[in-house]
Amino acid sequence: xxxxxxxxxxxxxxxxxxxxxxxxxxxxxxxxxxxxxxxxxxxxxxxxxxxxxxxxxxxxxxxxxxxxxxxxxxxxxxxxxxxxxxxxxxxxxxxxxxxxxxxxxxxxxxxxxxxxxxxxxxxxxxxxxxxxxxxxxxxxxxxxxxxxxxxxxxxxxxxxxxxxxxxxxxxxxxxxxxxxxxxxxxxxxxxxxxxxxxxxxxxxxxxxxxxxxxxxxxxxxxxxxxxxxxxxxxxxxxxxxxxxxxxxxxxxxxxxxxxxxxxxxxxxxxxxxxxxxxxxxxxxxxxxxxxxxxxxxxxxxxxxxxxxxxxxxxxxxxxxxxxxxxxxxxxxxxxxxxxxxxxxxxxxxxxxxxxxxxxxxxxxxxxxxxxxxxxxxxxxxxxxxxxxxxxxxxxxxxxxxxxxxxxxxxxxxxxxxxxxxxxxxxxxxxxxxxxxxxxxxxxxxxxxxxxxxxxxxxxxxxxxxxxxxxxxxxxxxxxxxxxxxxxxxxxxxxxxxxxxxxxxxxxxxxxxxxxxxxxxxxxxxxxxxxxxxxxxxxxxxxxxxxxxxxxxxxxxxxxxxxxxxxxxxxxxxxxxxxxxxxxxxxxxxxxxxxxxxxxxxxxxxxxxxxxxxxxxxxxxxxxxxxxxxxxxxxxxxxxxxxxxxxxxxxxxxxxxxxxxxxxx
Numbered sequence: 174x175x176x177x178x179x180x181x182x183x184x185x186x187x188x189x190x191x192x193x194x195x196x197x198x199x200x201x202x203x204x205x206x207x208x209x210x211x212x213x214x215x216x217x218x219x220x221x222x223x224x225x226x227x228x229x230x231x232x233x234x235x236x237x238x239x240x241x242x243x244x245x246x247x248x249x250x251x252x253x254x255x256x257x258x259x260x261x262x263x264x265x266x267x268x269x270x271x272x273x274x275x276x277x278x279x280x281x282x283x284x285x286x287x288x289x290x291x292x293x294x295x296x297x298x299x300x301x302x303x304x305x306x307x308x309x310x311x312x313x314x315x316x317x318x319x320x321x322x323x324x325x326x327x328x329x330x331x332x333x334x335x336x337x338x339x340x341x342x343x344x345x346x347x348x349x350x351x352x353x354x355x356x357x358x359x360x361x362x363x364x365x366x367x368x369x370x371x372x373x374x375x376x377x378x379x380x381x382x383x384x385x386x387x388x389x390x391x392x393x394x395x396x397x398x399x400x401x402x403x404x405x406x407x408x409x410x411x412x413x414x415x416x417x418x419x420x421x422x423x424x425x426x427x428x429x430x431x432x433x434x435x436x437x438x439x440x441x442x443x444x445x446x447x448x449x450x451x452x453x454x455x456x457x458x459x460x461x462x463x464x465x466x467x468x469x470x471x472x473x474x475x476x477x478x479x480x481x482x483x484x485x486x487x488x489x490x491x492x493x494x495x496x497x498x499x500x501x502x503x504x505x506x507x508x509x510x511x512x513x514x515x516x517x518x519x520x521x522x523x524x525x526x527x528x529x530x531x532x533x534x535x536x537x538x539x540x541x542x543x544x545x546x547x548x549x550x551x552x553x554x555x556x557x558x559x560x561x562x563x564x565x566x567x568x569x570x571x572x573x574x575x576x577x578x579x580x581x582x583x584x585x586x587x588x589x590x591x592x593x594x595x596x597x598x599x600x601x602x603x604x605x606x607x608x609x610x611x612x613x614x615x616x617x618x619x620x621x622x623x624x625x626x627x628x629x630x631x632x633x634x635x636x637x638x639x640x641x642x643x644x645x646x647x648x649x650x651x652x653x654x655x656x657x658x659x660x661x662x663x664x665x666x667x668x669x670x671x672x673x674x675x676x677x678x679x680x681x682x683x684x685x686x687x688x689x690x691x692x693x694x695x696x697x698x699x700x701x702x703x704x705x706x707x708x709x710x711x712x713x714x715x716x717x718x719x720x721x722x723x724x725x726x727x728x729x730x731x732x733x734x735x736x737x738x739x740x741x742x743x744x745x746x747x748x749x750x751x752x753x754x755x756x757x758x759x760x761x762x763x764x765x766x767x768x769x770x771x772x773x774x775x776x777x778x779x780x781x782x783x784x785x786x787x788x789x790x791x792x793x794x795x796x797x798x799x800x801x802x803x804x805x806x807x808x809x810x811x812x813x814x815x816x817x818x819x820x821x822x823x824x825x826x827x828x829x830x831x832x833x834x835x836x837x
Contacts (some may be wrong), residue, residue: 175200175220182438183216184247185231188424190666191247191438201251203228212265216281219270220249225259227252227272235268237282239301255280264314267759272300273314279303289713296715332691352464358668380420383410383689387427392688413583416691424689431683432563435478442482442495444472449489462507462516466553474680481762483560483681497763497788501566501750504557508569508752511536511554518550518670518747520543520632522573522592530595535573537593540630548673549698553679558699565760566699567744569752577692579671580678585664597629597663606658607649614649623647628659630666638662678693701753705741707734709754713761719769726767728799729791743810750786767791781809 176197184191187200207223217231229236237252254271258280262273269283269290280300281290290296293305350366361369383390390407409415416424437443446468449458458464469477469484477483486499493499510516520539523529538551551758558580561568569687575589591598603610604621612620626642627635637643638658640705647655687695707730719726733741742752748765755761770792772780779801783792796802 175203175211175219179429180433183232185213185216185218187218187220187230187247187249193241199831200249210263212263212270214265214270215267217265217268217270219261219263219265219272221263225261225275226265227255227260229270234298235270235283237270237298237832239299252300256656262314269313270300271303273311277307277309277311279306279311279314293721297473307507335595376418377420379415379418383419384423384426385668387423387689389706392685411582413578413691416583419689421579424686424694427689428562428683428686431686433476436563437476437479440479442485442500443476443479445487447489451490453490460507460510460515461503462510462553463508463550464505465551466792469537470549470553470557477556477560478563478681481564481566483556483564494787496787498788502746502786505569505746505750505752512571516550518547518554519572523597523631524592526633529598531592532573535571535593536629537573538667538674539578539632540666541632541634543669543726548669551670551673552677555674556680557677558674559678559681561699562678563697565755565762566751567753567755568699570700571703572696574692574696575668576671577696579667580675581690581692581695583688583692587660588590588661590663594631594663601656601659604652607652612649617649617652621647626655626658628662631663636662644783667784694829697756701755704738705745705754707741709758710765712758713763713765715764715766717766717768719767723769725769725793725796728796728802729767729793729806731799732803735803740807744806746809747813748784748786748788748791753775763789768792770794781805781813783809 175187177188178194178197179186181191181193186194186198187202188194188198189202203220204218205436206226206228209222209223210221212219212221214231214235217229217235219236220228221229227237228251229238230246230249233246235256236246236250238246238250239701240251243573250299251631258278258491259275260280261275262274264271264291265633267284269281269285274280278304279291280293282297283290283302285292285296290301290306290451350370354361354364354366354369361465370527375725390410392411410419448461448464449478450461452458465484465486472484481502482495482497484500486495486503488495488499507516511519516832518539519536522532522537525533525535542551557568560566575585575592575593578589587598605827608618610620626638626645628638630636638655639645642658675684675687676689677767689736690698710733711730716726733744736744746752766789768790770783772794778795778797780794782805784790785792793802796805
């Protein structure tokens with residue numbers, strides 16, 4: 174008899190519904206079936222009977238059933254593709270399943286984002302034999318990880334274990350300490366292996382303690398007293414010094430579980446918002462960021478906590494139906510508006526203006542944007558960041574490290590300021606130690622062109638660094654206080670903007686858990702990876718109407734590898750509406766599709782490629798050569814950015830507003 178309880182999403186409890194159960198419930202459909210093993214993935218479950226039958230229930234794409242049978246996915250159903258096969262063992266990963274037959278064959282199905290099925294780079298909805306393992310005398314399969322699979326080759330020889338990682342190739346597993354410190358860790362060269370091992374055990378133990386007790390800790394930086402013997406560990410986490418030492422599960426699993434518990438189920442998209450990009454009355458439309466911000470901040474926060482599209486976009490006067498592509502494309506456009514100055518929330522770092530130091534390609538929050546309208550827009554920026562974390566669709570933003578530190582509530586230091594404004598910090602240091610240059614109280618004002626407590630803000634304006642600073646004289650004797658006040662002002666000048674962004678993020682994700690993250694980890698969660706890697710795309714590709722070995726496919730990958738990263742970013746925008754990929758390949762929710770299409774005369778060859786951004790799909794017509802394909806693809810990604818092939822939407826997206834373009 175099988176009992177089930179817990180999260181019921183997608184019917185994975187097998188009870189005929191998707192309701193969560195806090196106490197065990199009997200799975201009636203499995204009564205009398207002789208169940209000997211049950212395995213659970215993230216959104217599906219698999220049951221094995223004593224007579225070798227396999228039953229599945231849960232998310233339809235993961236349960237190995239044909240499309241028609243998968244509709245009743247909230248009750249156990251026998252997998253028909255395995256009805257004539259006696260199965261003796263089952264194992265599941267996060268989104269994939271392996272079963273072992275009594276004849277030693279391994280069948281796999283589900284997500285193949287990392288090649289964990291051992292079937293190349295193609296997802297398989299139905300059970301498929303892993304031919305690479307046929308004839309290997311497989312006796313047992315081990316529970317795989319989220320994106321890898323392992324199996325036992327029997328009989329084991331001399332305690333040596335063979336593992337099949339992703340592609341199915343076997344490598345020996347060797348446990349123990351290395352003979353010497355690897356050369357890339359030169360700083361540990363003089364440390365003994367036992368000391369390194371002891372340090373690692375200590376760090377893992379610390380992470381275990383944090384993971385088991387983080388709910389009891391005060392993660393709010395505003396409610397921390399001074400450090401003491403009793404709160405030193407918590408203080409080190411909140412202040413940021415100990416965060417880099419935490420194991421990834423300490424800061425990822427609480428976030429993932431909290432997001433999962435607050436996810437809106439049963440909806441493909443949230444409320445509809447309207448965007449107008451084309452002026453029809455002779456007046457320029459407002460920036461997309463401003464249009465969407467005004468509408469979204471009026472919505473209920475709980476309605477935006479969806480797994481893919483927090484809202485649906487209606488593009489007035491355009492032939493576009495938002496099945497995901499329009500949502501992605503408008504977010505990419507909003508990021509461009511922020512960094513090009515169309516919306517004045519961000520400014521280039523002072524180092525960029527002066528062309529010195531680090532972070533010349535990074536942006537800061539604009540300290541001069543203090544109006545109520547600006548606060549609302551910063552709150553919406555926080556909502557965008559939260560949506561990026563929840564949907565795992567990164568934003569193409571390039572914020573300076575000190576901004577990410579402030580969003581994580583890590584206190585800033587003078588070094589953080591120096592990394593974005595080198596000249597200003599050097600100026601303050603020279604004022605502080607001006608006596609080293611022979612300057613005295615008598616000639617102080619001849620060398621320092623300041624006569625009061627004013628200083629330069631990040632946007633270059635001269636502002637009082639303390640209340641009434643314009644009327645407080647700067648002198649040789651109080652220069653130390655001036656420098657301290659100037660640094661303090663600059664380290665906190667965007668606190669109000671940061672608070673508004675964190676408030677917006679709290680609509681979508683649990684903001685207190687940001688106190689477990691480092692600045693780099695938060696940036697990766699929000700912005701993904703800046704480089705578009707061909708190898709990552711190859712791991713998530715699916716081919717339609719064309720084989721992987723076809724010359725068209727080979728030419729495409731050759732062309733993409735020859736592209737610069739800037740061109741690959743444009744390509745991503747062309748096929749998906751996005752400019753970035755998640756830092757973790759497993760977080761790519763859609764498979765990249767390459768589809769061969771035939772064009773009619775008079776030009777069946779060498780025409781432009783097309784895409785469906787909603788489905789991450791590239792459609793390639795036949796080409797006479799790789800050079801021609803490269804030329805056509807470059808033209809498309811540089812010149813074809815409109816989502817305009819949904820002609821049936823033109824009548825639905827007509828502008829019925831009576832006002833002027835200034836309403837948008």
